[in-house]
Amino acid sequence: MYPGSYTETVVDVKLDKNQQFIKDLEDKKRKAREDDQAKADKQRRLRLKLRKSILQRAASIRTTDVGGGADDVESSQPQDETAEAPEEAVTDDERRAKAGAQKKLLQKQQALLEGLKAKREKDAEDAEMERQKALKKKELTRKASLGTTEVPSRMQEALEKFNQAAAAAGSAVSAVRVKKEEKDDVSSLTPDEREKRSIKKKQVEYLQKLADERKQRQVDDDEKNELVRQKRAKVREEALLKHEAAKAEKLAAAAADELTSSQVVEVEEAKPKVNVEAMVSRLSKLKTSEAQLVPEAKDFTSWKKRNGVALDTKVFCLTGWYPVIKETLEKRGWHHNPDRNSPYFDLKWALKSDDLKSVKLNDDQLVNHFLQNTAITTKSGLLHNLRKYATQSYYMYFRYIHAEGMLKRLGDKCRNANALPHVNAGVLDVLLSVCRKRQEILPDDILDNPLACGTDAIHMLFNWGAI
DSSP states (O other): TTTTTHHHHHHHHHHHHHHHHHHHHHHHHHHHHHHHHHHHHHHHHHHHHHHHHHHHHHHHHHHHTOOOOHHHHHHHHHHTTEEEEEEOOOOOOHHHHHHHHHHHHHHHHHHHHHHHHHHHHHHHHHHHHHHHHHHHHHHHHHHHHHHOOOOOOHHHHHHHHHHHHHHHHHHHHHHHHHHHHHHHHHHHHHHHHHEEEEEEEEHHHHHHHHHHHHHHHHHHHHHHHHHHHHHHHHHHHHHHHHHHHHHHHHHHHHHHTTSSSSHHHHHTTTTTTOHHHHHHHHHHHTTTTTOOOOOOSHHHHHHHTTTTTTOOHHHHHHHHSSHHHHHHHHTTEEEEETTTSSSSEEEEOSSSSGGTTTTTOOOOOEEEEEEHHHHHHHHHHHHHHHHHHOOOOHHHHHHHHHHHHHHHHHHHHHHHOOOOOOOOHHHHHHHHHHHHHSSSOOOHHHHHHTTOOHHHHHHHHHHHHHO
């Protein structure tokens, strides 16, 4: 037995179970459609029977009352060939009255039939409109639940095909036609194509299930938010009632204190007044256990989807008052995150570096402060660095640059003037020697130790005095 045979057997068993489940589901749907078709046929037969009976009654009344008709005369002659007519012929006035009554009755029946037909057409149109509205609502709910998630093209096509098939199954005739076409398609497909179709159908059902679950979660969240709002409203109402009660008590106490002495009045007036706004705001705050906030996003991408921000849009947040920075970033297409403590941002602009100590930054996040920056951002730090810095190399570099500048100016004068300018030969030799010193390659001990100037630095110092 090969090692992979057990895995293949398990896969086959799963496929068989899935195929059996799909087959049972199709049988249920087929039975439901057959029941609907049978009910529709029964109703149609009843309507036809009712219409036929009405028409037959109208025709019989018309033939018997207008003049008997040829068929009635011929049928009555064999029976009464030897007998005389027992009744006398009706007069013309009575015949006209009966004809008018029959005509009115026929018109009423026709009007009734037309009214029934119009009502049936209107009911059919209303049912079709309701079905279209339900389909549109379902589609909008699905799109809203999916958000900006892009469904792959194949899955989208399968979902559209499934919705079209469900819409076509609204009438019994189209349902039978769709079923026949599906049978023809399934019979013409290969086993691999059947398996792919079943997998695609399961994927579509799974996406629909996810959309329904998300919609249900949204409904639950809305209910929870509604409960929180009701609790807050109740708290505010209780606070207002307490305030009214306190106000009534105060008025009663003031009325009673008018009869007492002035000292008692002063004591009562010296009592602190009730700060209604502070009390209402304090009572309006719910406990942490009662506060039902929007659940935190899992990552930066889900936060952008939840707040309606494009995936390629940059996000920034501010901890101080920087209107110029905010307007400039928004003009450049950035999105402002009003939550100062939110971890979802690309750039965070803070007033103080202490605001960023508790922030854990990712590799793609930026802030306008960095730790231990006092060495270059404060006066004391700069002064401390300058005192510790070796200034000898700075002096040497300044002399090199000064000598090179003097030689360049001298060269410019020689090129621009018609006659050669007067130059001190000693100064020129010193400048050239200083520039040659710069081009020399220093030993390793001097490079490693900037304080080891040697005799060359001293010689340059003497030459510098000549300049």
